[in-house]
């Protein structure tokens with residue numbers, strides 16, 4: 161073990177929790193650097209999902225034990241997600257298929273409160289999931305404006321100041337970019353939206369696996385994330401500020417509960433996956449110390465952020481030393497940057513690079529990762545986008561050295 165990293169033994173020892181880390185491909189252990197597209201799952205989460213099917217599988221609101229257990233599980237999971245996000249109660253937490261589907265549902269509901277000429281602000285840096293649902297509202301006469309992305313990977317806050325105004329009804333902004341790792345200035349976004357009375361909706365999908373979230377401090381009206389990015393299964397999560405969802409006209413059945421948090425949850429939820437969401441947050445909390453679950457989660461996320469940043473620094477420095485590598489986005493000298501690095505290699509298409517790495521058992525992603533507007537603005541679309549390596553809590557310096565060694569070979573070929 162690298163001597164500098166020995167103080168993270170609490171994290172490194174937990175690699176054994178992830179059965180998929182024992183897989184090999186072409187004779188090599190698999191190095192999963194594809195976390196931004198979805199993380200691996202620890203045994204504890206897998207057990208919770210299969211345990212639900214083994215013991216408590218039922219639909220909700222029945223007068224028998226497995227149904228009652230299912231109701232209790234969903235309520236408990238809302239509560240633990242609220243703890244994960246720093247929210248006051250589980251009643252602010254709704255579940256859905258994924259973040260994109262929840263955002264579409266929400267955009268339809270919010271559209272019913274808007275009038276022609278109203279404006280929504282989105283950003284050039286965001287994932288399409290936080291752009292597309294809002295862009296569809298153009299059909300209803302809503303003006304959709306974009307906050308510009310600067311070549312350095314940061315949003316142009318002067319542009320935000322210039323574009324936000326009295327007609328702005330909502331700003332949809334990510335907490336962190338899944339392409340460049342940029343952490344956006346959401347405190348400023350809140351200040352500016354509050355001034356004009358606009359709603360603030362935050363996409364926390366890429367931020368949630370890497371940093372603690374405190375909705376009391378950030379004060380968004382809506383915040384969304386996705387459990388499969390933080391060691392859980394495929395479940396979308398929506399936080400709505402108390403009272404807000406109640407006031408919206410969501411698509412729903414007559415038979416459905418008409419209050420928050422249920423009124424945006426159409427049909428039967430994925431109960432087993434919700435058991436997995438619960439276990440994934442318990443799992444994260446198990447890395448931290450504290451007298452209550454919230455303290456443990458925050459402490460754990462601080463430790464994870466620090467560890468991932470240290471591993472990310474090695475990746476950043478190593479990439480910088482390889483001839484022909486261009487990295488995109490901000491330098492790695494600030495702790496509030498997500499450990500996600502996108503780069504190109506001179507003379508090579510991103511797909512070629514990821515393909516060669518894939519054959520060696522190193523999982524990176526290539527292309528635009530649905531942050532297609534940012535890739536367009538950076539002039540990288542015609543070149544096949546970028547190769548992306550993302551650090552998760554189970555990645556090691558050794559895996560980074562393996563990646564760097566392969567990239568050195570590719571750069572010389």
Ligand SMILES: Cc1ncc(COP(=O)(O)O)c(C=O)c1O
Nearest residue numbers: 258259260287289338365366386
């Ligand atoms: C930043 C960001 N936002 C939104 C999404 C969409 O999430 P989901 O797959 O849950 O719809 C992703 C998925 O990659 C993402 O990285």
